[in-house]
Amino acid sequence: MLNSGQKNYRKRKTRRITVRDVPIGDCSPVTVQSMLSVPTTDIDAALKQIRELQTAGCDIIRIAIPDSDSVEAFRRIRAETDSPLVADIHFDHRLAIEAANAGADKLRINPGNIGSVGKVKEVAAAAKDLNIPIRIGVNAGSLPKDLSDNEPMAEKMLEAASREIDVLLETGFEDIVVSLKAHHPVPTVEANRLFSERYGFPLHLGVTEAGLPGEGGIRSAVGIGTLLMEGIGDTIRVSLTGNPVREVVVGRQILRACGLLESGIELVSCPTCGRCKVDVEKIASEVLERLPKTDKHLVVAIMGCEVNGPGEAKMADIGIAGGDGFFLIFKKGEPFGKIAEAEAVERLLKEIEGLIL
Ligand code: SF4
Incomplete structure (x- = not known):
């Protein structure tokens, strides 16, 4: 290839974790993630979408676990695919523990809604037993309520992540991935810059609820691309309304534009x-x-x-x-x-x- 975009930046070194057989962090290639848009309990539709995402080049697939039926469906999906699967849990920490036991390769929890410190520690203990990482997913739209409205958004997002990291570290749990996402690229970029100055945990990048593919793709490219070209970020998810295969296509295009994908x-x-x-x-x-x-x-x-x-x-x-x-x-x-x-x-x-x- 003669016309390669030459990257002239160095990726920041972060702690390496593994999601099934896919490494995140350290000097591993930046991976592309997406999330199923079909109901988890529709197992045939879920498996079909997993295959479509894999064909498009998706490295890691996240699945919503809103209830116990979804945990059972997740267990059956797990048995039918080799893809690294992340269980996405809000509100009920027991679902996170059940999903871990049902074969999740990674858990994603939101510090704004998972509840007390004790509950987070229970999730960490389960993840540690099973040797799977946890992503702390901070979203600007669901920050802990006590964070001041007067503080800049990026700093509030960093504070939310810090609190949760402290809880996990207290339990001796270190296989942590963090995401700090807002629906606008500017606070997203600022929050991730602040985080990478303070911590060496791997970062999952994304601009959340970016919108429909046209403008959403541009917002994602600006937010994710800016950070990647500063050497920040270990895995990415482009959040677009609609078929998640488009997220993977755009994600890979962003990596290529940043000189991080040579295929x-x-x-x-x-x-x-x-x-x-x-x-x-x-x-x-x-x-x-x-x-x-x-x-x-x-x-x-x-x-x-x-x-x-x-x-x-x-x-x-x-x-x-x-x-x-x-x-x-x-x-x-x-x-x-x-x-x-x-x-x-x-x-x-x-x-x-x-x-x-
Ligand atoms: S943009 Fe116009 S000048 Fe440039 S290569 Fe195309 S046709 Fe030629």
Whole structure:
């Protein structure tokens, strides 16, 4: 791959924990998480969505456990999949303990609603017995009620996390992951910066309730991407309304844009302008739709004319630069001939297949 975004920042070192067989923290690759959107008790739908998320590249999958029926469903889902599964619990600490015993690879609890210190300690004891980590998930919308309204949001989020960390550390429990999420990127970024200055626990990054895929994806990219490019963050979840597969697609796009994911095919195409005499949008859309899946990292460039076209196409693994009804084709930086516009899609896909074999 010739056109790689070179990252020039160093990932901050954090404590390493493991979720089933997936490491989080230290120098491990940043992982992508998502959460099932179907009812946990609909086991067939849950397993189907787990498979879809795995195919999209999801490393860790979270499942809501709102009641005892969901614990039983979780136990059966656990038996049917190898995916690392996180049990997500609010309000009732007993469900967290039951989910841990039902095979959860990690627990997620919210300090704002799980209840007394004693209850958190009971959850920690169960997690310690089973050797699974706990994520303390701080959300700006559900902070402990005694935190002052006058304090800046980022500091309140840090304080909420600190209190819960202290409780877990008192019990000798250290396999802790923390998330500090607000629905806006600015307090999210500030809270995570403050946290990473004070603690070495791994951070799960996300902008919570970011919204529908368009604006939500941008809010997530700004919040998560800013932190990743400062070397902060060990695992990410993009929260979007709708099918969670889109969260994984956007999450992987954010990692790639930050230079943290070197697999799959990266499509570069120009915005076109008055000089363009080929249909870049149609060709790029069709190629994108039909791109094969691969663990190799390839850059494919589709450019409209001779201004930036040859330069960008030469930097790609395979690239085309438009003329009047034709394209010049470049492979690994070298000119490779001329093709008619009508042949462009099939030829590009054929060349891509050849490069990923
Ligand atoms: S590559 Fe050419 S057609 Fe595309 S935006 Fe640049 S100048 Fe315009």
